[in-house]
Amino acid sequence: MNKTFNFFLVSDSTGETVDRIYLALKAQFPKNIYKIHHFAFMRTTTQTATLIKACKGTENPIILYTLVEKKTTNHIINECKAFNIPCFGLLDYLIPQFEKIFKQKATLKPSGQHVLNKEYYKKIEAMQFTLQHDDGQKLDTAVDADIIILGVSRTSKTPTSLYLGERGFKVSNIPLVQHQILPDNIFKSSATKVGLVIDPSRLFDVRKTRINILNDKLSSAYINMNTIETEIKTSKKIFTLNKIPIIDVTRKSVEETAAAIIKIIEIQKQND
Amino acid sequence: MNKTFNFFLVSDSTGETVDRIYLALKAQFPKNIYKIHHFAFMRTTTQTATLIKACKGTENPIILYTLVEKKTTNHIINECKAFNIPCFGLLDYLIPQFEKIFKQKATLKPSGQHVLNKEYYKKIEAMQFTLQHDDGQKLDTAVDADIIILGVSRTSKTPTSLYLGERGFKVSNIPLVQHQILPDNIFKSSATKVGLVIDPSRLFDVRKTRINILNDKLSSAYINMNTIETEIKTSKKIFTLNKIPIIDVTRKSVEETAAAIIKIIEIQKQND
Structure with missing residues (x-):
């Protein structure tokens, strides 16, 4: 019997940090059933009262929070103690440690990550x-x-690009189409270039699913196994010829492909 | 004098969790200068040896890690102790706590978040x-x-949409163009609808910058203050008439707008 746990993800801003920690924890205990409840922009004790009320109405509530403001935090901690609700402040231990290391006080301003500064506009x-x-x-x-x-x-070029774009990288993704010759300046560009490849039989499955989902009217060559094998082989040749690092995405999620690309950039930076 | 701190973000997978915690901490101490060094996919003690060597070569190194595997973790902890490098395992405290709450052992498998499952394909x-x-x-x-x-x-529709898309929401974003009438089914759709508005003078600045950056040949109406004011007023009328919740993005980052939208969805769910 796998229990259901109700996770309350509480943040004084958008809740991205608490989301990530929740995902990391959940991945370590895959057998449970989880329900999540977002409480973003938590700034007042009226809001924390609503949170505690919601917790009490569910089975196995657990609170994860990334609040920095003392009044709301203390209110949650005290209520959780009184009602025996497990409650974890993800920055509560770290911030005082870093105050020591940095020899300065934390600002304890909520939403510090989302300043509309130069970095943001970039x-x-x-x-x-x-x-x-x-x-x-x-x-x-x-x-x-x-x-x-x-x-x-x-070969998951688009989601990988969007993911990297969201992390601040300007990305161009270019499909390799058979018998089409790419302009020379692409290969000469100072951008970090990567070539994505995939196992042909996996690609066959992916393309077939796509046709089913989107009712795409694509040529039969698109899902012909021989053509697919030739396509992949040709793409590998192009990458090797132009000294472009190759990433096999067959068993990789978009996040993993993106992280592999960032790694390539860092290695190239070190070698410069 | 603001010190420079070298942060080593170490992960056995893509490093998104450790990245978020780093950003949260950094936001609390905005005066320091930070350099970051990514060490993703850390799986062997040979890799951790490279990490420690890199740490020793920089001033004020600090390690943040989200490793779950014991051997690599212990290697880092021992080396950091020996060389007096501050070192924080972001899940080291949480995982044992959750083993108690869940009454089960953590799998301690790295990269648990990136299983290519149904959720991922969604x-x-x-x-x-x-x-x-x-x-x-x-x-x-x-x-x-x-x-x-x-x-x-x-009004930042596109980046907000991409951000929500990356979080698993299917988003349509539709520009309101003057004198154009949207099909009725848009307003009747069961999707959560939101209207973005912005302070006219801020919009004027944003559009002017866009024209400068992209050398866009857009009509003068695009950056005419009177037209802009009318556009915003008309859009507000459309939203009110169709009972569409309005979000003012003037001082909001994309993440904050996205979080506000998710909040609207959750409130609507509760009322259903």
């Missing part, structure tokens, strides 16, 4: 660039990217 | 849908979204 610009250069669009400005991702259709 | 599908329905594309299938975002040009 990220938005990166997302915009990435979107405009999806799937081989605007080939003439593709060379201005931080990263150029190449690969045949359905 | 997310990829959501990103795909969101991309295909950006900026009023495919209006006929826009109604199948989880969320429909409406607003005049440059």
Whole structure:
């Protein structure tokens, strides 16, 4: 019998940090059933009272929070003690430790991560660039990217690009289409270039699913096993010829592919 | 004098969790100068040896890690003790606590978050849908979204949509263009609808910057203050008339707007 646990993810801002820790913990205990309840922008004790009331109405409630403001935090801690609700402040231990290391007080200002500063606007610009250069669009400005991702259709170029865009990288993703020759400046660009490949039989499955879902009217070559094998082989040749590092995405999630790309960038930086 | 601290973000997988905690801590101590070094996919003691060597070569090194495997973790802890490097395992305290609460052992498998399961494919599908329905594309299938975002040009509809797409929501974003009438089924759709508005003078600045950056040849009405004021006023009227909740994005980051949208969804769920 697997129990259901109700997780209350509480934050004084958007809740991304508490979300990530929750996912990391959940991955370590895959057998339970989890329900999540988001409480973002928690700033007042009226709001914490609503939270505690909601907790009491569910079975096995657990609170994870990333609040920095003392009044709301203390209110939650005291209520949780009184009602025996497990409650974890993810920064409560770390912030005092870092006050010691840095020899300064933490600002304890909520939402500190979301200042609309230069860094933020750079990220938005990166997302915009990435979107405009999806799937081989605007080939003439593709060379201005931080990263150029190449690969045949359905090697997860687009989600990987969006993910990297959201992390502040300007990405161009360019599909390799048979018998089409890419402009030379793509290969000469100073952007980090990566080639995505995938196991042909896996690609066959992915493309078949796509056709079923989208009712795409695509040519039969798109899901012909021989053509797929040739496509992948040709793409590998292009990558090798142009000294482009290859990532096999067969058993990789988008996040893992993105992390592998970031690793390549860092290795190249070190070698510069 | 603000010190420079070298943060080593160490993970056995993609490093998203450790990244978030680092950002949360950094936001609390904005005066320092930070350099970050990513060490993702840390799985062997040979890799941890490289990490410790890199730490020793920098000033004020600090390690944050989200490793679950004992051998690598112990190696790092011992080396850090020997060389006096501050070192924080972000899950080391939480996992044993949750073993008690759940009355079961953690799997301690690295990369547990990135299983290619149903949930993962749902997310990829959501990103795909969101991309295909950006900026009023495919209006006929826009109604199948989880969320429909409406607003005049440059109210951050696109980055907000991509952000929500990456979180597993299918989003359609539709620009409100003057004198254009949206199909009725958009308003009748069961998707959560939100209207984005912005302070007219802020919108004026944003659009002006856009024209400068992209060399866009847009009509002068696009950056005419009177027209902008009318556009915003009209959009508010449409939202009110159709009972669409309004979010003012003037001082909001994309993450905050997205979190506000998720909050609206949860309130609507509760009222259903």
